[in-house]
Amino acid sequence: MPAHTQAHVQHTPPALTETQWATARWEDDGGPAYEPPPGPQAGQWLRIAAAMAERLPELAGREDVLVTCEEQTRSGAPAAFFPTLAALEIDRALFAPLNPATIDPARSGDEERYPVAWGAFTHEAAHAAHSRWSTPPPLRGTALDSAAQLLEESRAEHAHLARRPGDRRFLRSAVHTLVLADFTSQTPTDRWQAAAAAGLILARRDAGILDEDETETLANTITGILGSDLLEHLAQIWSAAHATADEDGQTMLEHAEAWCQALGADPASPEPVPDPTGRRGELAEAIGKVVAAVTANETAQAAAHARVEAARTARKQAKAAQVAQARQAAKTAEKVFAPGQRPYTPGKPVKGQRGRSPVTGSRLPTGAEKAAAGQLARALRAAAYRERITTVTSSAAPPGRLNMRQALARDAQKAAGATPTATPWTRTVHRPNPTPPLRVGIAVDVSGSMSAAAGPIASAAWILAKAAALTDPDSRSATVAYDRSVTAITAPGRAPQRVTQFDAGGLGHSLAEALDALTAGIDLDRPGAGRLLVIASDGYYRQEEAARAAERITALRATGCAVLWLAFDPDPRPLPGTTVLELTDPAQAAAAIGQAATAALATTQP
Missing domain, CATH: 3.40.50.410 (von Willebrand factor, type A domain)
Structure with a gap:
């Protein structure tokens, strides 16, 4: 199972590094608290993180989450959420190539400039809002845990889109960051990894995040590995997970167990070990095509959106110019x-010169x-004369001119016991059109x-x-x-x-x-x-x-x-x-x- 599915939601803080242990021992021995020297743009990243924390309540409905922008995240993932710490971290590299001084998440609409970073942020916000359960400690690290966390990825996004459908394009933009990095040319083409690719990509298709044409290549590849029946069974499992409540951890574990059983894996044991002699790189290639299709569609959508916005701006400017011109024309008429x-x-009056x-x-x-x-x-x-307006109406009763064909049709409908629909009377009304x-x-x-x-x-x-x-x-x-x-x-x-x-x-x-x-x-x-x-x-x-x-x-x-x-x-x-x-x-x-x-x-x- 790709490592990122367990790195997005960290139920326990990451282990301390040797440097962090040394710093802690130094402080325990009475040494002054160590403050690392700030980087050249540390202040800008603190400002960006604070602004994102202010925007988080509108995405997750929570005001207690601390957001940090890290040069290297503690989890190793591009972004992660720590439920026990109420903390969300995001990698600064996701904002590249923008200068941090120009990034202003506090301004609504600024996120359009960095959709990948905002998509990762939105994904973690979905976890903060909807991932209200956790795998029991004894089961962590097992195949059951991996399957449960895998199913939670698309379930959280599906629940988020139900509240905020407008965030769909940001989640789409972050597919590369959230998925592709964990599938490389060394990823084995076995049943467990193919199922993981299906749970991460095809499940997002069924959650309404990706389109069917974008995932068609991957679906064909996975069908060739798992078979259509097994893939259909897995799709039923993740669809059931999408309908599971946020706090219902027991049901999510049952879905994970069904996932393991479908793939012939022991839920209580670690993930199956791949065959070292098996094919490699096939899944990464197929997922790469998915990402390319999503990127192309998002680029086209962004271009269309930019054209619409440019046209809207041009109309507003034209309207403002028209209003200003009308105001100026009225002033000119008053003077003339x-x-x-x-x-x-x-123009400006010239002293001594009059028209x-x-x-x-x-x-x-x-x-x-x-x-x-x-x-x-x-x-x-x-x-300037305008012709009279002529209106022709049909009705079932007089006044008007009788149409015998329609009259016979109406009699036939009555004789057959059907509801009469024919309209045998036609009336022509001429109304004057004022000049x-x-x-x-x-x-x-x-x-x-x-x-x-x-x-x-x-x-x-x-x-x-x-x-x-x-x-x-x-x-x-x-x-x-x-x-x-x-x-x-x-x-x-x-x-x-x-x-x-x-x-x-x-x-x-x-x-x-x-x-x-x-x-x-x-x-x-x-x-x-x-x-x-x-x-x-x-x-x-x-x-x-x-x-x-x-x-x-x-x-x-x-x-x-x-x-x-x-x-x-x-x-x-x-x-x-x-x-x-x-x-x-x-x-x-x-x-x-x-x-x-x-x-x-x-x-x-x-």
Whole structure:
């Protein structure tokens, strides 16, 4: 039987070494207490052990266990639990290659960085919580004791997973540490050792720790050694052990005795001596394949988990950025649409410099402009129209339209004495689908390159705003002009009575801030309305200006807002994500804008 099955749970403290005996005799003779010189990282390991002791109650439900991190464990195993001392020790090597200064078990989630060490710790915590019995001293060292401790390994983990199923992957990560080291190329391929491999690996499969595909190779190897009937009998024994209570030591000893009898071993004698001429290394090779499969699956699982966490983090960051952007957009809208229509200049204010308003006056709309606004309003209403919702229902009784095939089927079901299930009556109900209101935001470029189009764009802006107001009482529009500053032309929710005139001679392009003001001012990013953003510009921006504006346009498109780009220049440079309308004749702008706006709006969802 592998030695580690007896090293994990130490019912008696390990024997003192010669150095420990000498130290004890020295202290008995009156010498000062010997304190070994601390290692270079001794303080860090004391801190780590204390933090693990603080986490142990959540794993084992016990607060009386002392945890130590040893350079060489007293038991010789990577980790061990001493019931009589209420002590748990773990080998520092399990944390390699991490620097002890970076290890912080007190922080929940830090254990993800050292799953093997935490898996060994979890295994010992399972013993601390559930191994509440011990082999009587006269029977220790016998085959019965070895079999009992073997069965206790998977039983304790099975009981632990019933309380904490989330610890499964840590126990899986520690399989190499807990099992493989005790099966080497010199391990004989005999019945007793094959049964031990089954009790340590296949029993963990049945306990829900390992997967069947991971243990298939080992199961085939052990079947070839023991035979399917004997292996099935052993599986029944460890399954019965899994159902045994924590304090029921007598039943565990009975299971151990049945184990010995199944393998033809004397329970009261030491473990059977292997045949020195037998095959060796076969079990170690098969268990190595199990460990490799578990490692590969855990690596893939960890990678998938990392991708999910990265996606979750990205969503949180995007949501936080979206909230921050919405907050900033609201502040921008307050400044742009503040009473007085003073230009708002983004960025840090420069002393002595104030934004120049492009507004030069206003005039009454012409008859042609009024007619164009009415025509555009009708076109926008048609584009926003939604078909009635049609619902077809079937029933066993009127009202509705009779389906004779279903009626005959229902009569046949009744005649046969069966429960009628046919539904011969069909009813079609048409419900109106309310036409949503409109939200139209208009951003006009008044930089120097747009001077030739200032008149037609002013006319088009009034027509669009007026048409939106005529479509529905709940419809709203807003218009801003932008160069380096952003100036409100039409405030949100106000139908323009006069055509605002402006000149185009500014510098720079604050389109991003203009879009923020329109988005927050009339809720262009909020579903529930037909939403349209119209940008009139030639697109001659600096790279940073274009990138910031394109980001806003992409976000609006993602919410279902249509974006129309009006270009009066022979060589327009529209930003991506927009529906481009190039107007070679500014005098024909109104009609062309109406057609493009209705087409863009019809393809979006409110």
